[in-house]
Amino acid sequence: MHLKTQGIVIKRMNFGEADRILTILTESQGKIKAIAKGSRKILAKLGGSLEPFCLVDFIFHEGKSFYIVTSAVVIKHFEKIHTDIDKTSKAFYIGELLDKFIEVGQKHPEVFHLFAKYLENLENADDKILIPVFSAKILEALGFKPVTSECLHCRNKLVPEQNFWDDIEGGVICQKCHDKFGHGKEISNDVIKILRLVFSSEFSLGSKININDKYKNQTAAVLESYIEGIIERELKSKKFMKDICS
Ligand SMILES: [Zn+2]
Structure with a gap:
């Protein structure tokens, strides 16, 4: 059985002498694990197509426990994401988020398209609001x-x-309920407004909205802590991204 689909590698590890195991978010099958056999030997043939964060046309052979990469053709390489470490770290952050949130075999074509759009935006224009907006949409x-x-x-x-x-239940609590139940940490009303905005379907990055960096950072911090509450751990790439982008 063969599977032909677009995909984006989100994680890559060496396996044995010459093989690589790839975690790929695909358009048609969601998150899959695939093996690229002898890929270091045949790198010349597959080129950079097994690098993380490229949009690739894949053909896989369905093995017993893994998909096996038989063909990989890059559609978009996203040059700056691979050469600008600030952008690389931001690609890793959303890549890790997707890896933690999506189980192997769960199909989410809309999330695949969001991720491709995120990489497109990150490549061409970078802004502090990019991660909050795409985290929200995902x-x-x-x-x-x-x-x-x-x-x-x-x-x-x-x-x-x-x-x-409140990270645990996911949302805002009024003063009275806070006094009664004691949950939650203080949030500014401006950040609540921005959260409504990034979670609204009409919001697009093209709309020239003016939010100062302080509020963008606070919104990003609220979403990060919400995400970590759901997955019950810190994203490893967050520290990397903070070190690079500070
Ligand atoms: Zn209330």
Whole structure:
């Protein structure tokens, strides 16, 4: 059986003398594990197509426990992502997020397209809002959209008082519920507004929206802590990205 699909390598490790094991987010089969046999010997043939974060036309042979790469043709290489370490670290961050959130075999074509779009944006224009926007879109596609327009406990509309963010239940809590249950940490009303914006389907990066870097950073921090609450650990690439991009 052969499988032909577009895919993006999100993780790569050497295996044995000459093989490589790849974790690939594919358009048609979701996340898969594939083996590239003798790939270091036949690198000349496959070129850079087994590098992470390229958009590739793959053909696999379905093996017993792995897919086996039989052909890989790069459609988009994303040059700057591979040469600018700041962009590389940001590609690794979203790649790791996808790896942690998606189980092997879960099909998410919309998430594949989001990831391809993220790489396209990262390659061509970089902005602090890029990671929050794409983290939000990926979380939403995977069913983790937080509650930001009302209090997640009492369901009352939020008013501009001191509100709180709860990583565990995913959303904003009003002052009264915070006093009652003690959950959550302080969140500014500006960051709540930005969260609503990045989780709204109308929001596109093309819209020239003016948000200052302080709020972009705070929004990114809220989403990072929400993501880590869901996967119950810190993303390894986060520290790498912080070191590079600070
Ligand atoms: Zn409440």
